Amino acid sequence: MPHLDLVLLVCAALVALGIVTSLLSLRFGAPLLLVFLGVGLAAGEDGLGGIRFDDAHLVFTICSIALAVVLFDAGFETRWQSYRVAARPAALRAREKDAKLAAAAG
Numbered sequence: 001m002p003h004l005d006l007v008l009l010v011c012a013a014l015v016a017l018g019i020v021t022s023l024l025s026l027r028f029g030a031p032l033l034l035v036f037l038g039v040g041l042a043a044g045e046d047g048l049g050g051i052r053f054d055d056a057h058l059v060f061t062i063c064s065i066a067l068a069v070v071l072f073d074a075g076f077e078t079r080w081q082s083y084r085v086a087a088r089p090a091a092l093r094a095r096e097k098d099a100k101l102a103a104a105a106g
Helices: 004-028 032-043 056-077 080-105
Strands: none
Touching: 004 032
């Protein structure tokens, strides 16, 4: 197992790289998730970083937490106007789907 100092250094470098790339992403208008995906691929086993992921359970846990954070943040950044625009078509589609299922059930 690598020394804790090296692990912390690599994690800190990846966080710093994420901050720098997020600032560049905002400047050039690129989607931030796409930039983070690129950083992750570059740091991974087949990329320049060569970081190995042997523990599938740990990777699943980290990715689940990251997904929760992304969805949580996106929920706070979404304006109420977006909900109002999408609510009517979604409700109509749901009612239409329920009618088709009721007709199919007999």
